[in-house]
Amino acid sequence: MMALQDRKKTAYMGLLLAFALILSYVESLIPFFFGVPGMKLGLANLAVLLTMYLFGAKEAFTINFCRIVISSFLFGNMSMLLYSLAGGVFSFAVMFLMKKTNRFSITGVSMGGGVFHNIGQLLVAFCVVRTEGIFYYMPVLLIAGIVTGFLNGVIAIAVRRNIT
Amino acid sequence: MQKKDKRFRRSDLLFAGAIFVIAIMVYLLFHFVYGKEGAYVQVAVDGKVQGQYSLSEDRNVQIDYGQAEGFNVLVIEDGKAMVTEADCPDKLCVKQKSISRSGETIVCLPHKLVITVIGGEESEYDGFTG
Ligand SMILES: [Zn+2]
Numbered sequence: 001m002m003a004l005q006d007r008k009k010t011a012y013m014g015l016l017l018a019f020a021l022i023l024s025y026v027e028s029l030i031p032f033f034f035g036v037p038g039m040k041l042g043l044a045n046l047a048v049l050l051t052m053y054l055f056g057a058k059e060a061f062t063i064n065f066c067r068i069v070i071s072s073f074l075f076g077n078m079s080m081l082l083y084s085l086a087g088g089v090f091s092f093a094v095m096f097l098m099k100k101t102n103r104f105s106i107t108g109v110s111m112g113g114g115v116f117h118n119i120g121q122l123l124v125a126f127c128v129v130r131t132e133g134i135f136y137y138m139p140v141l142l143i144a145g146i147v148t149g150f151l152n153g154v155i156a157i158a159v160r161r162n163i164t
Numbered sequence: 165m166q167k168k169d170k171r172f173r174r175s176d177l178l179f180a181g182a183i184f185v186i187a188i189m190v191y192l193l194f195h196f197v198y199g200k201e202g203a204y205v206q207v208a209v210d211g212k213v214q215g216q217y218s219l220s221e222d223r224n225v226q227i228d229y230g231q232a233e234g235f236n237v238l239v240i241e242d243g244k245a246m247v248t249e250a251d252c253p254d255k256l257c258v259k260q261k262s263i264s265r266s267g268e269t270i271v272c273l274p275h276k277l278v279i280t281v282i283g284g285e286e287s288e289y290d291g292f293t294g
Binding site: 079098101103104105107108111112115125128129130131133134135136138139140142143145146150 | 172173175176179180183184186187188190191194208210211267268269271273276277278280
């Protein structure tokens with residue numbers, strides 16, 4: 001019985017990772033932001049968010065990490081790895097903390113992830129160009145984070161309802 | 165673990181609101197503190213200032229990168245600056261709209277190039293413009 005449960009979980013994790021990679025691929029095709037190339041929209045957060053709510057933080061972290069490494073090898077380069085890593089680490093940490101407080105819905109947690117995904121990326125861009133002028137783009141990136149986060153959240157709620 | 169999925173909660177709204185307020189504040193900061201029509205563009209590569217050019221004089225500047233490959237062409241015309249040509253892989257610097265207000269930037273990440281419009285009062289830079 002336990003073994004079946006385990007196998008089911010492994011299968012789900014595989015699916016979620018594949019889903020995360022598809023999302024990463026899609027976002028690698030979208031030139032999200034004129035000002036700062038290499039930046040990503042944060043669509044792949046949807047898979048991480050789902051994993052977090054279906055299985056837990058540890059599993060979500062695993063999916064996130066594997067997705068970042070694999071997608072950077074498959075569809076990107078070194079600088080993309082840096083952006084993905086910063087975005088991934090920031091958004092994961094914030095989603096983890098926000099979920100822990102129990103005060104936010106999935107949508108709220110997702111918006112937090114979206115916003116901090118972009119803040120993480122902006123900090124990498126700042127390290128690359130070392131000019132505070134780059135923060136000129138912060139308002140747009142904050143709003144973009146809210147919007148993608150909101151959409152990811154709404155989709156995650158719908159998917160979760162249909163799975164469980 | 166299983167709780168009812170609420171689509172939206174009060175804290176979500178507060179969070180989104182707070183982010184909006186921060187976004188507007190940062191925007192206003194750039195718009196009013198820096199946001200006057202600028203007088204110069206500053207060209208920085210890898211964080212180091214390479215030169216400043218007045219926006220009131222039309223000119224073309226070829227930005228090179230020493231022994232390394234690569235160039236960007238900066239064009240100043242009618243008080244606005246834009247990048248019209250570059251050999252970076254993404255060409256995103258070329259696609260960015262022209263800049264003229266203080267604080268606005270054009271970035272070419274592959275070349276670590278940042279072109280920033282700077283303020284109207286700093287006439288002490290006059291002798292420095294190439
Ligand atoms: Zn460029």
